[in-house]
Amino acid sequence: MTASAAAAVPPPSPPAVHPGRRAMLVYGLLGFSAGLPFYMFSTVLGLRLQAHGVALAVLGFFAWVQLLPTLKFVWAPLLDRYDVPGFSRYWGKRRGWIMLAQLGIISAMVAMALTSADGNLAVTALFAVLLAFWTTTLEVAADAWRIELFPTQDQQGPIVAANLWGYRTAMVAAGSGALLLADTGGWTLAYLLIAVAAFLPFPILVAMRAEGTGGGGRGVALATGLGASVVILGLACAVTAGVGYLLLGAAERIGIDAQSNVTPWVLGLCMVPFLAMAVAVPWIRNLPPTHGARTSTAIGPYVDFFWRYAFAAILLMVFVSLYRMGDVLALNLSKPMIRDLGYSLSQIGRADGVVALAASMVGVGLGGWLVMRRSMLWALAIGAVLAAIGNFGFVWLAHRQVSEAMLYIATGLDQFGNGFAGAVFVVYLSLLVNPRYPGAQYAFLTGFAFLLPRMLAGAGGTMVGAIGYDGFFLLSGALSLAAIPLLPALARVRAREDDA
Template sequence: MASRAQVGAASAGQVVARGGGRQALYVLLGFSAGLPFYMFSTVLSLRLAMHEVGLVIIGFFAWVQLLPTFKFLWAPLLDRYEVPGFGRFWGKRRGWIMLAQLGIASSMVMMALTSSDRSLGITALFAVLLAFWTTTLEVAADAWRIELAPTQEEQGPLAAANLWGYRTAMVAAGSGALLIADQPGWGWTGAYLAIAAGAFAAFPILASMRPDPGHGGSRMTALATGLAASAAILLAATAATAAVGWLLLEAAAGMGISGETNVTPYVLALCMLPFLIMAAAVPKIRNLPPSAPARRSVAIGPYVDFFWRYGFMALALMAFVSIYRMGDVLALNLSKPMIRDLGYSLSAIGRADSYVALIASIVGVGLGGWMAARWPQARALAVGAIFAAIGNFGFVWLAHQPVDETMLYIATAADQFGNGMAGAIFVVYLSLLVNPRHPGAQYAFLSGFAFLLPRLLSGSGGAMVEAFDRAGFNGFDLFFLLSGVLSLAALLFLPAIARARPRAPDDEPA
């Protein structure tokens, strides 16, 4: 009997074949996921800086980007359940993608309407919701991609197509939002409304596609039911997020944490906890039989399976994936405030983030996808890490050049090329670690954990820069040097992780 994953892959394959090809689909899905990302990260940090919010508080807002790290908490729900209405006609994967697009558009509209940032709590609420729905879209799209392309040769082109769409959208959102915000009469409200309209554009395209095999009925009935269910889900998610946020703020205030607190030591201690917990659990997991409840559980079974398959090597794999994109993430939140501090205008930054970043990113992604499909994994990963580090060092170089857009273009191109190359290689690598039985949950876990340590540290980035300044150093220079060195540190793990092989399954007939 075919597995659930095989059935899903066959259904997805039929839909994609009729719709014009896998690559075209994943350019579209990548664009849908990439468009909102800068709006709760880089663009938001620059918006807060323009409203004279302190650097430490801007650093705290980087923790909004932690939400994708914890997507493994709700990813199993996307593997198991369908969205009411949408799922009945378009199937499980597209149903979740359509719900997520509605959440993305509504969150950005609310960020537009509160763009004065008079209440940072309200700003944080809708930034968190935007991050949540963006992440949900990525979980559904990633699961579908892994079902469609289970081999290294297939993953390379598909991952590249997805990242082309993703990074094109990031460039479009980042540069477009800044250019619009710099226009008289538009400001940040106009910028967020424009990007919200772009983010919603993919929804009618998906809604017009033919039904998923095995599904059907009335398109209009499914659409109306799905929209009603989505409205209820969006309201419930907003209320739950507001309640959790209030509790966290109250807890932080009770612990004496404020904008003046040096949180770096606490963050570093938190970063060690996952590794200690995993190290303690691996010996027991390795001895679990196929009938063990932990291995059969819908909630934790996919994650237990990963540690069962790789054993103690899983710890080395997790450490490697935590460090590989470290430099990119650390640079993301503070690069634009630093560039603005150097004297560049919003329009100059927007121009650099438009065609310069787009061309460099597309070339980097294409080359990275080609290497990931054809080269040994360790060699491709090494080259990606080196170019990512060069991109971070470019910001240090830029800080010591005269204010000239040409210099800004060079630094931006180096950063985007390195990020695109490393990103494409990394996506393929993570995808091949996944057990095809649990594509959505395991990829969510790996890709989420990969950014846990970097995003925790990124939240204390503003405090780190100010601490470096107080110690007599150039804070931004030392910060970006450190981020580049951390990217290179991933090279130390390559000899070990190149030998990692999963354990053969013990619950299938020989």
């Protein structure tokens, strides 16, 4: 990759315009591109592993694959600093990274299809991690582009709704379609066909107009980008395999296995980020604008966030960690629970089809509409309540006779609340970032928002073993409500003016 000319200071955002029909369609497409793979390394993968007899505790451990999206702030600055050879020269920095990420997504998903027997769980984990990594990279690039183009709250409402409509349409298509395909044609067919669908946006992006210098023309840029992508994808696979080998060896040496109770360790690790922030904020808030920590390409965007919000940053981090906690905890184990109740893959697939899509679309639309007309804090509170109701719905379902109608009701409640809360939350996080660092700071906020929930989700299997499914989903619903008491304090938070 080559360093772009404006490496240290991100380029100024283009003049803000209200999103038109074309922008809405583009962001619906980008949401679709990112949403298709997500279920394939989370919910669908969990059901696939369950079908192959993998223990519930190990299913919980596979939830840690979803930690990749929470750690995206580690490599997000690279997407601001570097261009993808070929792709970025013609289509621009953001679209160049999106195109590379799509190639990573299809390669990882094809690999998962070819290893769908899960005979070696380490290999399954390798390709699941790569799929999560490239899906997250796509989201980082698309989010940065969105915030640059549409920085205000009234602009963000409709564009976020369009993006989430595409995202949730794809998630439902992947979840429902993959399960129906797996029930009839097997897991390999399911992953291959979803991989083909995930690749459909790539030629559309190739056909779009040039945004960069366009040197050498479209064909040369495409050929150069494809060649560079092969090298980058190979290096990413090698590095991931090496890191995974070391981590698995370390886990084995300290005695972690399917019978281990990892919950206390996870809870301890969850406290580390807050302790680190409490130590660092007093130093950061007094840094002058010329200090190396504030001008650094690698850590400058994150230091800037804590400089702007000072001690209120800790409050913000607590809130964003709690707000989606219930939904994240429920994601990986809701489908295995439903399967254990006696529902078939086809029944789950049908519920995740039209019902989930319609409920999610309505929730996203209402959430996007509400933030344009009411205060953000009221919208956040309503979203938290709806998300909690969705989690409590699984407890209700567990005490009903097996009935597809009951499954539809529980799925609809869950997806409506998830969609509403998700739309409001995306807009809120987008408004917290400094427009000078849209990609890195949004990646940091969204990554941290799901870091603690996904760490706890990895211990979900052992938690169910201790308190049962009822206790687990009652807990996840209560955690969704736990963010509401923080809202009055959030209303008083104000960012410092930039002194740079």
